Amino acid sequence: MRQGSTTLELEATRERVLDAAEELYYGRGVQAVGMDAVRTASGVSLKRLYQLYPSKAALVEAYLRRRDARLLDGLARYVEAAPGPPEERVAAVFDWLYEWFSEPDYRGCAFINSYGELGATTPEVAAAARAHKEAFQRYLAGLVEAADLPAALAAQLALLAEGAITTAAISGTPEPARQARAAARVLMDAARGAVGPPL
Amino acid sequence: MRQGSTTLELEATRERVLDAAEELYYGRGVQAVGMDAVRTASGVSLKRLYQLYPSKAALVEAYLRRRDARLLDGLARYVEAAPGPPEERVAAVFDWLYEWFSEPDYRGCAFINSYGELGATTPEVAAAARAHKEAFQRYLAGLVEAADLPAALAAQLALLAEGAITTAAISGTPEPARQARAAARVLMDAARGAVGPPL
DNA sequence: AGGGTGGGAGAACGATAGTTCTCGTGTGTT
DNA sequence: AACACACGAGAACTATCGTTCTCCCACCCT
Numbered sequence: 001m002r003q004g005s006t007t008l009e010l011e012a013t014r015e016r017v018l019d020a021a022e023e024l025y026y027g028r029g030v031q032a033v034g035m036d037a038v039r040t041a042s043g044v045s046l047k048r049l050y051q052l053y054p055s056k057a058a059l060v061e062a063y064l065r066r067r068d069a070r071l072l073d074g075l076a077r078y079v080e081a082a083p084g085p086p087e088e089r090v091a092a093v094f095d096w097l098y099e100w101f102s103e104p105d106y107r108g109c110a111f112i113n114s115y116g117e118l119g120a121t122t123p124e125v126a127a128a129a130r131a132h133k134e135a136f137q138r139y140l141a142g143l144v145e146a147a148d149l150p151a152a153l154a155a156q157l158a159l160l161a162e163g164a165i166t167t168a169a170i171s172g173t174p175e176p177a178r179q180a181r182a183a184a185r186v187l188m189d190a191a192r193g194a195v196g197p198p199l
Numbered sequence: 200m201r202q203g204s205t206t207l208e209l210e211a212t213r214e215r216v217l218d219a220a221e222e223l224y225y226g227r228g229v230q231a232v233g234m235d236a237v238r239t240a241s242g243v244s245l246k247r248l249y250q251l252y253p254s255k256a257a258l259v260e261a262y263l264r265r266r267d268a269r270l271l272d273g274l275a276r277y278v279e280a281a282p283g284p285p286e287e288r289v290a291a292v293f294d295w296l297y298e299w300f301s302e303p304d305y306r307g308c309a310f311i312n313s314y315g316e317l318g319a320t321t322p323e324v325a326a327a328a329r330a331h332k333e334a335f336q337r338y339l340a341g342l343v344e345a346a347d348l349p350a351a352l353a354a355q356l357a358l359l360a361e362g363a364i365t366t367a368a369i370s371g372t373p374e375p376a377r378q379a380r381a382a383a384r385v386l387m388d389a390a391r392g393a394v395g396p397p398l
Numbered sequence: 399a400g401g402g403t404g405g406g407a408g409a410a411c412g413a414t415a416g417t418t419c420t421c422g423t424g425t426g427t428t
Numbered sequence: 429a430a431c432a433c434a435c436g437a438g439a440a441c442t443a444t445c446g447t448t449c450t451c452c453c454a455c456c457c458t
Contacts, residue, residue, distance in 0.1 A: 032319070036414095047436070048436085056417090107319065108315060112311065115368070115369055119306070121231050126369075156382040159358075159362030163357070163363075170314055176354070179354045182351075187386070235446095249448085
C-alpha cells in the first residue's frame with residue numbers, strides 16, 4: 001500500500017475500467033469483448049483489473065449496475081428540467097428518448113441486449129434487467145400519478161417507450177421516439193376525457 | 200446418392216437440425232450454443248450437419264429465416280381466423296401476442312435477442328432483424344389500412360407490440376399483451392373520432 | 399461374395415477467452 | 429546503498445468452440 005493505492009485513486013481506476021467496459025460491452029455485446037480488450041481500452045493491467053473485479057461476471061454486474069443508475073438519473077434530470085404542467089413531464093420522457101436514440105453509438109437498451117445474450121444462462125443478468133425495467137416503470141408511474149392520470153396508464157406508456165427503444169435500435173432512426181410521444185399524448189388525452197373506465 | 204439421400208430426406212434432416220437449433224438458440228442464446236449441442240439435440244452427425252449448413256453462421260441465418268416466416272405466418276393465420284370487423288383483426292394481433300407470451304419457454308423476440316448479441320459483429324444478423332421488423336410493420340400497416348384507419352397508426356401499434364414483447368420477456372408475465380391491446384383500442388378509437396389530425 | 403463408398407463417432411487442430419503466474423523494473427524505506 | 433515490495437507486461441495454463449480429419453462399419457452394386 002504505497003503509492004497509487006489511496007481509496008480515491010482506486011475509485012478513479014474503477015471508473016476508468018467501467019468506462020472502457022461500458023463502451024465495449026454496450027457497443028459489441030458482452031460475450032464479444034474479452035478481458036484483454038477491456039485492459040487495452042482502459043489501460044489498466046490485467047492484474048489490477050482482477051483486483052478491482054474478481055471476475056468478468058463481477059465486471060459485467062458492475063457495468064449494469066452503474067448503467068442503471070446513470071440512465072435513470074439522466075432521465076430524471078432531463079424530466080425535472082422540462083417546463084410546463086406535470087403532463088408535459090410525461091411527454092418529456094419521450095423527448096429524452098429521442099435525444100438518446102440520436103446518439104451516434106445508440107444500440108438499444110443495454111439491459112435488453114444483455115438479457116437476450118446472457119439472461120438464460122446468468123440469473124444475475126436477468127435480475128438486473130428486471131430490476132432496471134421495474135425502476136423505469138416506477139419512475140413513470142410517479143410522473144403519471146403527479147399528472148393525476150390513471151395509474152394503469154403508466155404501464156401503457158412504458159410499453160410505448162420500450163417499443164421505441166428496440167425499434168429505434170433495429171431500424172437505426174430516432175423517429176420511434178416521436179411516434180411514441182404522439183401516441184402517449186393521445187392516450188393521456190383519452191384518459192383525461194374519461195377518467196374512470198377506458199382502461 | 201444411394202439411400203437416405205433423396206431430396207426429401209435431405210429436407211427432413213434439415214428440418215430436424217433447424218428444430219434443434221431453434222430450440223437451443225432461442226432458449227439459451229446463439230453464442231451459448233455450440234455445434235456439438237446442436238448435433239446432440241438433433242441426432243445429426245457433425246459431418247452431415249456441415250454438409251447441410253457449411254458454417255454456424257449459415258445455420259444461424261437459416262434459423263432466423265425460418266423463424267421469421269413461421270412467426271408471420273402464424274400471426275397471419277391467427278388474425279385471419281379472428282371474427283368481426285377489420286378493427287377487430289388489429290386487436291387480434293395482441294391476442295396472438297398474449298398466447299405467444301404464455302408459452303412456457305417464451306423468452307422474447309429471437310430477432311431482438313440476436314440483434315443484441317450479434318448485431319454489432321454480424322451484419323447479416325442485424326439485417327435479418329431489420330427485415331423481420333419491417334415485415335411485421337408492413338403486415339400491421341395492411342391491417343390498419345383495411346380498417347380504414349390512418350396509416351400513421353400502424354407505427355404506433357407496432358411500438359406497443361414491440362414493447363409488450365420485451366416487457367413480457369423480462370417481467371415473465373403475459374400481461375403486457377393485455378395492456379398493449381387496451382392502449383391499441385384507445386388509439387384506434389381516437390383516430391376514428393378525428394380522422395385527420397391527431398397524429 | 400467382395401470391394402468401394404457414404405456415413406457416424408469422436409479425435410484432432412487452431413483459435414480465442416478467462417484467469418493466473420512469472421519476470422523484470424522502479425520506488426520508497428532503512 | 430541495498431533491499432523489499434508493488435506494479436505492469438505479457439506468457440502460460442486450461443477450457444471451450446468452430447471446423448476438419450481419421451477410422452471404421454454397413455450397405456449396395458456387380
